[in-house]
Amino acid sequence: THTLPFPNDYFDAVVSNNTLYTLPSNKQSPIYREFFRVIKPGGIVIVSNIHAHWKMSAIYIAHIHWSIKKQGVFRTMAEILRLIIPSIRILYYNILIKREGRGKSYAFPLPKKQQDFLRTAGFSHISSDRMVYAKQAIMNIAIKPDTEKEKNSVL
Numbered sequence: 001t002h003t004l005p006f007p008n009d010y011f012d013a014v015v016s017n018n019t020l021y022t023l024p025s026n027k028q029s030p031i032y033r034e035f036f037r038v039i040k041p042g043g044i045v046i047v048s049n050i051h052a053h054w055k056m057s058a059i060y061i062a063h064i065h066w067s068i069k070k071q072g073v074f075r076t077m078a079e080i081l082r083l084i085i086p087s088i089r090i091l092y093y094n095i096l097i098k099r100e101g102r103g104k105s106y107a108f109p110l111p112k113k114q115q116d117f118l119r120t121a122g123f124s125h126i127s128s129d130r131m132v133y134a135k136q137a138i139m140n141i142a143i144k145p146d147t148e149k150e151k152n153s154v155l
Contacts, residue, residue, distance in 0.1 A: 048139035062134035
């Protein structure tokens with residue numbers, strides 16, 4: 001098992017965004033324990049990962065709708081044209097992620113799985129699964145308890 005190169009109780013918060021799904025499920029639990037180790041009592045962890053049935057098109061469509069609402073059709077179209085090359089790259093990498101996911105190389109979280117990892121690691125005040133990124137990812141927030149009494153609390 002590898003440890004993070006930080007002392008115990010070092011950070012006020014740890015954020016993990018779209019990374020843990022790249023590890024096999026049996027390797028994820030030790031990471032949550034490492035998060036617990038390096039976060040100060042009362043500190044927060046935020047974990048978000050795309051779920052097993054995510055659709056990249058849903059994220060793009062949601063962003064386009066948001067952009068039209070905020071900036072209008074013409075500015076949105078200009079933004080799309082300006083970002084066409086980076087968007088193609090992102091689409092390519094998303095296709096690779098989907099392909100690897102079908103090959104079981106990735107362990108996308110199922111509902112409540114991140115909550116279970118956080119609870120097992122010792123976190124308290126664990127949020128329910130929150131759907132983010134156009135409902136294509138699961139996010140959970142939890143706190144490292146200050147006291148033993150807080151260990152079984154739920155947000």
